Amino acid sequence: MRSNTLKLFRLLIVLGLLSGIVSCSNSDKKNSSSTEDVVDQELQEKQQVVNDVKKVMYSLPSPVETTLLLKKAGAGYDESLLNPTSNSNKYNTDKQKALNLGVYGADLSYASIFEQDQTIMQYMNVSKKLAIGLDLLAAIDQSIIDRLEANHDNRDSVIRIISETFLNSNSTLKEDNRPEMAALILAGGWVEALYLATQLTKDVVKDKDLVERIVEQKLSFGEMEKLLGVYTDNPDIAEVLTQLQPISQAFNAIEIVKSGIETITDEETGSTVLKSTQKINITQAQYEALKLAAANLRNSFIQ
C-alpha cells in the first residue's frame, strides 16, 4: 500500500515537472511574441494546424418535406399503403426498431400533410413505442403527445411537432454515441417515402410532376449511401447497404441532365433564386423497375 502511494507521489512530481516545462515554454512564447514576425508565424501555425481537418456531414430530406413535395405535385392520400401499426409487435431487434421508427415517421408525416387526425395519433403512439424500445425516452414523451392532441386541427403546428420529434431522435442518438441508429432511422424514413410516392404514381407521362419528384430522389439517394457508408463496420448498416443495390441500379438507369446554376438576389428582400434547368430521361420500364425495387426493399423492412 505504502509502495503504491509512493509510486503515485513520484508520478505526480513527474507530471508537475512536465507541466512546468510546458508552462515555461508557453510563457517564453508569450514573452517573445512582441514582434510582428512572431505574430504572423503564430497565425500561420494556427491556420495550418486547423486547416488540415475538415468534417463532412450528409443530410437527408425529412419525410415531412418529401411528403409535402409529393402533395404539391398532385399525390393523393391512400391509408392502405401505410405500414399497419399492428406490425410494431414484430420488431424485436434494434435494426428492425430503427428502420421501422423511420417507416412510421414517414407514414406519420404523410398523414399529417393530409390532415388525418386519427391516423396521426395512432402513428405517433406507435412511434413512441418503438422509440422507447430504442431507449429514446425523451424523443417522444407524453408532453409531445399532449401537444399533438391539443393542436390536432392545426396542420402547421402538427408538422412542427413531428419535426421536433425527428430532431429529438437523431440528436439524442448522436449524443448517446449511436449515430448508426440515427442513420438507420433516416434510411427507413427515406425508403418509406419513396415507396409511398411510387405506389401513388403509375404513368411517367400522365403523372409527370410526381415522377419528376420521385426521380429527383436519386440525388438524396447518393447522400444516403454516403451517410450509411460511414458506418460499414456495423453489420446492420452493411446489410442495408447491400439491400439498397437494386434501387441504386434502377436510379442509375435513369438520366438527369442539369444546367449550371445562375444566382439572382433580390437586394430588397435579400432572398435569392438559384436559376437552373433539368431534363429527366425515363421510360415506363425504368420507372416500373424503380417502383418494384422500392416495394421489395420496403416490404423487407416491415416484415
Place this chain on the structure above:
Amino acid sequence: MKNVSKLLVLVVSFVLLGTLSYGQCRTFAKSECKPSLEPYVHDGIFNATELSEGESAELYKTFYSNQNYRIAICGDQQLPKIKFSIMDADRNVLFTNAKHSFKRVWDFKMESSQQLIISIEVETNDENISDEIARGCVAVLVGFSAD
C-alpha cells in the same frame, strides 16, 4: 485499490465531459439556432459539430425545386466569426456570407432540384492572439416553407 478508483474516476470524468459537451451542442442548436429559422419549418435533422477556430466542415444536402428554404448557421459565443458558403455539386460558389457582413441566415429558392454543399469555416481570431484555440459548437439547420 484506491489508485485504481482514482483512475476510474478520472476516466469517467473525461467521458462525462465529452458527453456533456455534445449534449450542450444539442441544447445550443435547439435553443439558439432553431428559433432563427422562423417562420420556416425545421426539417428535423440535427447537423451540428464541435469546431475549433480555423476548422471547417461541409454538409451535403439536396434541395428541391419551387420550395422556399432558409439555412441558419450558429456558433458558440466564444468562437470567432463563422464563414459559410453555398456551392453547387461542382464546387462553384453560389453564395458566401463573407460578402454579406457574415450574416447567419440565407433564404433561397431553387428552379430545379440540386445537391448543394454548405461549407462552414470558423475564422481564426486574429485580433486576440493567445495560445489557446477557441472551440465550440457550430450548428447548420435547414428550414422549409410548409405553405
